[in-house]
Amino acid sequence: MVKEELEKLIKESIQSLLKERRFQEFKIPVIEVGYPREELYGDYTTNIAFKIGQILQKEPGQIAKDLEVKISNLKTNLIKRTEVKNGFINFFLSPHFFLKEIDIILKEKKKYGSSRIGKRKTVLIDYSSPNIAKPFGIGHLRSTIIGQAIYNIYKFLGFKCIGDNHLGDWGTQYGKLFYAIQKWGNKKKIEKEPIKELNKLYVKFHQEAEKNPQLEEKGRKWFKKLEEGNKQVKRIWQKCVSWSLKEFEKIYQLLGIKIDYCLGESFYQKMLKGVIKEAMKKKIAVKSQGAIIIKYPQEALPPSMLLKSDGATTYLARDLATIKYRLKRWKPSLIIYEVGVEQSLHLKQLFQAVELLGWLNPAPEPSVRYGAGKTKFCHIGHGLYRSKQGKFSTRKGQTIFLEEVLEEAIKRAEEIIEKSGTSRGLSKKEKEEISKMVGIGAIKYNDLSQYYSKDIIFDWEKILNIKGNSGPYLQYTFVRTQSVLKKSNLRRLDLHHFNGRDFKKEELDILRTIYKFPEAVKEAAEKFSPNLICNLAFDLAQKYNLFYEKLPILKAPTESKKQFRLVLTASCSQVLENCLALLGISVPPKM
Numbered sequence: 001m002v003k004e005e006l007e008k009l010i011k012e013s014i015q016s017l018l019k020e021r022r023f024q025e026f027k028i029p030v031i032e033v034g035y036p037r038e039e040l041y042g043d044y045t046t047n048i049a050f051k052i053g054q055i056l057q058k059e060p061g062q063i064a065k066d067l068e069v070k071i072s073n074l075k076t077n078l079i080k081r082t083e084v085k086n087g088f089i090n091f092f093l094s095p096h097f098f099l100k101e102i103d104i105i106l107k108e109k110k111k112y113g114s115s116r117i118g119k120r121k122t123v124l125i126d127y128s129s130p131n132i133a134k135p136f137g138i139g140h141l142r143s144t145i146i147g148q149a150i151y152n153i154y155k156f157l158g159f160k161c162i163g164d165n166h167l168g169d170w171g172t173q174y175g176k177l178f179y180a181i182q183k184w185g186n187k188k189k190i191e192k193e194p195i196k197e198l199n200k201l202y203v204k205f206h207q208e209a210e211k212n213p214q215l216e217e218k219g220r221k222w223f224k225k226l227e228e229g230n231k232q233v234k235r236i237w238q239k240c241v242s243w244s245l246k247e248f249e250k251i252y253q254l255l256g257i258k259i260d261y262c263l264g265e266s267f268y269q270k271m272l273k274g275v276i277k278e279a280m281k282k283k284i285a286v287k288s289q290g291a292i293i294i295k296y297p298q299e300a301l302p303p304s305m306l307l308k309s310d311g312a313t314t315y316l317a318r319d320l321a322t323i324k325y326r327l328k329r330w331k332p333s334l335i336i337y338e339v340g341v342e343q344s345l346h347l348k349q350l351f352q353a354v355e356l357l358g359w360l361n362p363a364p365e366p367s368v369r370y371g372a373g374k375t376k377f378c379h380i381g382h383g384l385y386r387s388k389q390g391k392f393s394t395r396k397g398q399t400i401f402l403e404e405v406l407e408e409a410i411k412r413a414e415e416i417i418e419k420s421g422t423s424r425g426l427s428k429k430e431k432e433e434i435s436k437m438v439g440i441g442a443i444k445y446n447d448l449s450q451y452y453s454k455d456i457i458f459d460w461e462k463i464l465n466i467k468g469n470s471g472p473y474l475q476y477t478f479v480r481t482q483s484v485l486k487k488s489n490l491r492r493l494d495l496h497h498f499n500g501r502d503f504k505k506e507e508l509d510i511l512r513t514i515y516k517f518p519e520a521v522k523e524a525a526e527k528f529s530p531n532l533i534c535n536l537a538f539d540l541a542q543k544y545n546l547f548y549e550k551l552p553i554l555k556a557p558t559e560s561k562k563q564f565r566l567v568l569t570a571s572c573s574q575v576l577e578n579c580l581a582l583l584g585i586s587v588p589p590k591m
Contacts, residue, residue, distance in 0.1 A: 001519055005078055006044055006091060007031045013070035014052070026055050033091075035516075042083070042090035043512055049087050060087040095503065098511040105514070105571045106493060113518040113578055118159030122330055125151050125161065127338035128259060131168035132244035133177055133198040136251045138400040138458060139340075142382045145444050145584060146452055147338035148257050149530040150380070152582045157525055162330050166322065167264035169241055172312065173202075175223025178236055179215070180205040194243035224312055227269075241266075254406045255440060256584060268321035272313050275321045276306050284356045294353055304349040319350050320357075327359055327375060334376045336528070341381035341453060351377045380528045383455035400458060409439035413472070417591075426590065437586040438472050445471030448583050449534035469538050471585050474576060477541040479591040481573035484553055488566055498564040506547040510568055513540050517575050521582070530583060537579035544572045 010031050029051040036045040049064035056063075064084045071082055071089070080094040105112045127147020130140045147163070155161045180201040181190070190197045209215040225233045241264070252258065276292060279285035285294050290309035294316070296302075306317045326335065337347055354360065360374050385400075414435035426434070449469060450456060467473065503511065516536060524532040553569060556562035577587055 001522065002078070002093070002097075002515070003033045003044070003519060006033045006046070009071055009074055009076065009078075010046060010048055010067070010089075012074065013067050014048075016070050017066060026052075029055065036088075036090060039509075039512065041085060041088075043093045044091040045088050046091075047088055049089065053087075064089050093512070093515075098515065099498070101515040102511070102567055102571050105574055106567065109574055110578060110581070112574060113521045114156045114158070115518070115522070116158040117522070118154060118157045121333040122160045122162060123154045123334045123336065124164060124326055124330055124332040125154075125336045125338060126164050126166050127151070127336075128257070129166045129168060129339070130244075130248060131173070132264070133174070133195070133240040134202065134244075135195050135199055136248055136402045138385045138402055138405055141402055141405075141443070142385065142447060142452075142456075143338050143340070144252075144255065144257060145447055146380065146382055146530060147336075148259075148584050149448055149533075149582060150336060150338065150525075150528055152584060153521060153525050153530065153533075156521060156582060161260075162332065163260040164326070165259040165262040167244075167262060169237075169244075169264035170226075170266045170269065170318065171315065172220055172223045174226065174237060174240070175221065176205045176209075176216075176219030177202050177240070178222045178226070178233055179218050181236060194239075195247045198240065198243075220310060220312065224310060227312060251402055251406070254403070254436075255444075256586065263322075265315075265318045265322075268318055268325060269313075271321040271324065272317050275317060275324060276313075279306060279320075279353075279357065282357060284353065294349070294356075296349070296352055296356075301349050301352060302345070304346075304353070315346065316350060316353070319346075320353060323350070323354055324359060332375055334378065336378045336380060338380045338382065340384060342384070344379065344381050347377075347379045351379075378528065380452055382452045385456050385458050406440060406443060409443050410435050411439070413439035413442065430590070434588045434591060437588045438475060438591070441471035441475055441580075441585040443471075444583060444585050445474070445534065448530045449538070451531050452529065471580075472591075474537050474541050474580060475585070475588055476591050477544055478573060478576045478580070478587050479589075480548065481544065481569050481576070482589075484548075484569050485566065485573065488554060490563075490566060493563065493567050493570055498560050498567075504551060506543070506550050507565070507568060509543045510540070510547055510572060513543055514571055514575055517578065524582075533579050533582055537576060537583075540572060540575060540579075544569075544576075 010033070011028060014028055029048070031046065031048050033044050033046050036042055049060040049067060052058075052063050053060035061084070064087050068082050068084050068089050071079070077094060077096045077100075080092045082092070083090045108114075125147050127150075128140060128144040130136050151161050151163050177198060181198075184204055185201055186197070205215065205219070209219075222233065226237055245262075276285065279294065280292065285292050285306050287293075288303075291305055292307040293303045293305050296304075304316050305314050306320075307313060323335070326332065337343075339347065354377070414431065417431065417435060417438065447456065513536070520532050520536040524530055547565075547568070551565065553565040554562065556565055580587055
């Protein structure tokens with residue numbers, strides 16, 4: 001990585017100054033190298049002179065100049081030149097570096113940007129996690145596609161990834177549903193459209209409970225029957241699970257999602273007594289008014305309940321059993337929960353309870369990343385999809401069915417392809433496949449291009465916009481690069497005939513962007529932010545399209561220039577394909 005190389009050069013320069021005794025001895029502060037706000041200030045910049053100036057009580061401008069002289073004298077093919085501006089040291093990378101990086105892209109292809117930093121480390125990602133007997137709503141889209149993107153990114157970096165779809169298939173809500181089925185359910189209607197009918201019954205229960213609060217107690221009693229193994233209730237529950245899994249699979253196929261494991265809350269039911277008993281034995285949990293609760297040291301968090309006063313188990317008990325199982329089976333370095341931000345308190349309580357129970361290994365060295373030694377927990381609290389009136393509520397019947405959203409996206413994509421004239425020469429099957437790729441790509445990119453914690457207002461026009469910063473724009477750019485390469489009829493691309501001395505601005509803009517892909521992937525993993533990959537992909541696509549419009553490629557003035565511009569095109573094509581693959585967005589063959 002370029003940042004690491006620059007950090008080493010800066011450290012070497014500081015040590016060289018220290019040897020000259022121009023500065024008193026001091027501990028070198030953390031060296032940070034980042035991108036300048038504007039490209040005219042170089043490819044990288046560092047504020048290290050300010051940090052050293054603060055330590056030595058000296059003017060950072062002079063320290064920066066002294067360091068810049070030392071850096072300039074170092075032998076390296078990485079830097080073309082350096083400059084000092086307002087105390088910052090700016091770095092301009094060399095043509096040699098850019099051309100070498102392009103050569104690496106052409107050789108590594110789909111592996112470009114990958115690494116082995118995750119070697120021998122396991123990351124478990126808990127994502128999607130819909131509730132059974134309910135439609136797969138727009139609310140579960142974020143967890144599903146953000147979780148899958150994070151899975152893809154970590155796998156790309158060499159981690160062993162475990163994807164776990166922790167289905168919500170247990171709890172008092174199902175007692176309410178079972179009561180509603182028995183009270184108001186129509187067997188023929190349920191069997192014809194099971195999920196929609198079950199959702200209607202769930203909504204009806206809450207409507208009736210507002211008039212008659214005693215129904216809540218009846219719902220709790222029906223769930224207790226399920227926990228006690230009542231055969232009639234268990235049969236109803238099993239049908240609900242079966243219907244739901246079929247419904248979910250349709251959605252996952254549309255989205256192109258495949259999760260490694262699908263273990264619902266019910267899977268851990270047999271472990272609950274042991275977990276509660278252990279918590280009591282270790283004095284982590286205590287009895288309170290007939291219930292069993294966990295009280296946290298110094299009251300840092302509100303108490304949480306393991307067992308209700310009626311003997312029913314809670315989410316916390318089931319989640320603790322889940323973690324115990326995961327730690328024993330997979331021994332992960334990091335467990336990521338891709339769950340809505342509204343679960344923040346619950347997950348804080350859960351993670352703290354695990355610490356109190358002493359299930360984790362001794363803490364690692366502070367410098368070790370990605371959780372070597374002690375298992376680390378991370379909650380990626382995504383924002384919610386909201387209507388213009390507020391949060392969607394299944395209880396109030398406000399669910400927007402995800403299947404309908406995806407089908408509408410595909411339909412609109414097909415209409416746009418027809419209107420644009422790009423459908424000429426395509427078979428019906430090809431049109432359907434491309435419409436699916438474009439429509440689903442638009443939905444995914446609209447979400448992934450935004451920072452995960454941000455709420456998204458559900459807006460049909462915005463979510464299906466396929467112009468500008470969108471999935472279809474990136475797909476179109478990729479198809480354009482492929483078209484250029486096919487028209488060239490060249491079997492082999494190389495840079496041997498190009499000296500790199502006369503870059504045009506549009507060429508240099510691509511060179512100064514494309515090499516950042518490996519750094520974007522690494523940062524996206526560290527910050528759990530797929531939007532960083534979206535940012536780079538969009539920036540690169542814009543620069544390639546400007547390059548395409550301004551400079552001739554197949555009719556370049558010299559053979560050397562033609563080869564170089566085809567190499568740039570191939571490199572852009574590969575990096576765009578790698579970006580989209582990490583985001584889970586397909587690249588169409590035509591568009």
